[in-house]
Amino acid sequence: MDGADLIALWISFRLAATTTLLLLLLCTPLAWWLAMGNSRWRVVVDAVVSLPLVLPPTVLGFYLLVLLGPFGGLGRVLHWLGMPAPAFTFSGLVIGSMLYSLPFAVQPLRDAFLAVGARALEVAATLRASSWNRFFTVALPLSARGVLSAVVLSFAHTLGEFGVVLMIGGNIPGRTQTASIALFNHAEALEYGAAYHLSAILLAVCFLLLLAVYTANRRLRATGMLA
């Protein structure tokens, strides 16, 4: 495995970590609103959030390219503000990955919040906990499994994405070429040895991540964190 592959792996992990962190910050309030709110727009938002599950990644990538490219709507606004267009940059990859992995973060969180239910929060309210306090001391601990699932699924899913990062990133080695794209390049060039190496690493990482989730889930259940 050469240096370029290591860099591609590093970009993939950095991308997955950044995406996961940002998604967690963004999706927690969104999932809370979806679980606890009573707006009639919830159904629509639920459907929009789930779109990346069924949309071909290339479709998503194409729209992003159009929107974020130097001549795209958002790209032009950013250019006017003196900032580079996000297409073909690491930030472009992050934006694309966040959209692509959105349902993988929102859905486990939303389901976990739904399972917490109104009663536990009412109990906390009668025990003098304010609404913020109820969220952090009751809802979040009771949703531990959902948070863990959201983190791991977002991370692993971002690590494995291909179409979106290819479209928005443009396969620039050392900058936007992720491990999955590097793997495709190797296979196309019939460099099977390098392709084996990269595949094995990605396979092992994904397996270990899922193993960690299932082990943690069992432990959470055993200690009674989950009713």
Add this chain to the structure above:
Amino acid sequence: MSLSLRVQLARPEFALDVTCELPSRGITALFGRSGGGKTTLLRCIAGLERSARGRIDFNGESWQGNGRFVPAHRRAVGYVFQESSLFPHLDVRGNLEFGLRRVPPAQRRMGLDEAVALLDLSALLRQRAQRLSGGERQRVAIARALLTSPQLLLMDEPLSNLDQASKAEILPHLERLRDQSAIPLIYVSHALGEVMRLADHLVLLEAGRVQAAGPLQQLLARSDLPLADFEDSGSVFDAVVEEHDPAYHLSYVRIAAGRLAVSLKSVPVGGHIRVRIDARDVSLALKPPELTSIINVLPATVLDVRRDRDPAQTLVRLEAGNEPLLARITRRSAVQLGIVPGTLLYAQIKSVALMER
């Protein structure tokens, strides 16, 4: 000092429309059929029903009214829910400390040790909620609510999901709570037995409205209320222990109408207890009965006679020593003995249930 309510809330099943004044001492029971609005009213008092309209004042403090709504976590109430409501992510100690930690130390009126002793929880502190029995969970929930140092304690049928053994385990704790703490308690129940044992004051709710409210003893004796139709309807009396007779295993207690013999109790002479006499355990005689096995006989005057739900029975409302006493006898006996309002007679009491106070 009281809880003053004027609450309206529309529900698909009924419209809650309650105006009442509850005393801020002792136990007030909200009693009525399921779906009558008891729990909803309790939730309104706690601040858990945001859409409730009206006015709630507690001891001069406005909790709701004039566009103001004090959220649940700022009301000085403790709430015990019907089903187990312990936090599964915390052990018993963690649950108890949840509310305690959120009360400023200067406002705390009860410490952890005191609550643990009162509800006998010392063996459970390290346990997870899931490992506890139903009765243990409710004891923890009661202690947890007490530890928020509430000025008002609300309990929503805390015993209804428990088996007989667990109920028997918790009732003495509730009685101790009533007698040892000065916190007023509003207790939702649809079990007349529980109410007769615990309550001092009664609010009857029917289809979202107050049907009657008043001291327990008076309401129990009103034959125009559905209470009288209960199989186990009866009367309660406050009694003072006068004498113990270990030879016959009896204790003698004094109520306004006279002296009653009851099974020997460990309450000291001079101690107060509540006695309960079921209407079906009272028979009536026109002359002082002689040569009878029944030792408890009280002179009484008939106030009124009314048909019972069972057409073979009548319900006779009596006055014994200025206190009301209900008797359920057959209609045939009532006619043959000529029992009409004003009749002076002797109430023979087959059994007296004792409830320590």
